[in-house]
Amino acid sequence: MRTCHDIDVLVKTRLLDEYITWVVEAKHWKSKVTKAQVLILRSIVDDIGADRGFIISVAGFQSGAFEAANNTNVKLKTFNELKVDTKGLIEAEILKTYHKRLSFLEDR
Numbered sequence: 001m002r003t004c005h006d007i008d009v010l011v012k013t014r015l016l017d018e019y020i021t022w023v024v025e026a027k028h029w030k031s032k033v034t035k036a037q038v039l040i041l042r043s044i045v046d047d048i049g050a051d052r053g054f055i056i057s058v059a060g061f062q063s064g065a066f067e068a069a070n071n072t073n074v075k076l077k078t079f080n081e082l083k084v085d086t087k088g089l090i091e092a093e094i095l096k097t098y099h100k101r102l103s104f105l106e107d108r
Helices: 035-048 063-069 079-107
Strands: 009-015 018-027 052-057 074-078
Touching (some): 018 035, 035 052, 035 063, 035 074, 052 079, 063 074, 074 079
Parallel strands (some): 052 074
Antiparallel strands (some): 009 018
């Protein structure tokens, strides 16, 4: 890393025996995210060697932002898209928790 960065969320985890790093920027703005913000995130992702970058926006994205993210490791999602895309994952995690509790109670 060449410099320090102000990042909203940095995810470091291990998945399928591989370490992965994600940078997540949350934009709770009234205006749409611009191409410049996507280019900044692309630079940060490159500088820290992250596998992927995400911008989550309440207001959405300008067309230039989509162009700047196209065919890169930066993904753009509105907050509503993120909720829809992760709903099944969250529900599955809740069900796993209930299953563990049930197994624990059955063992007792």
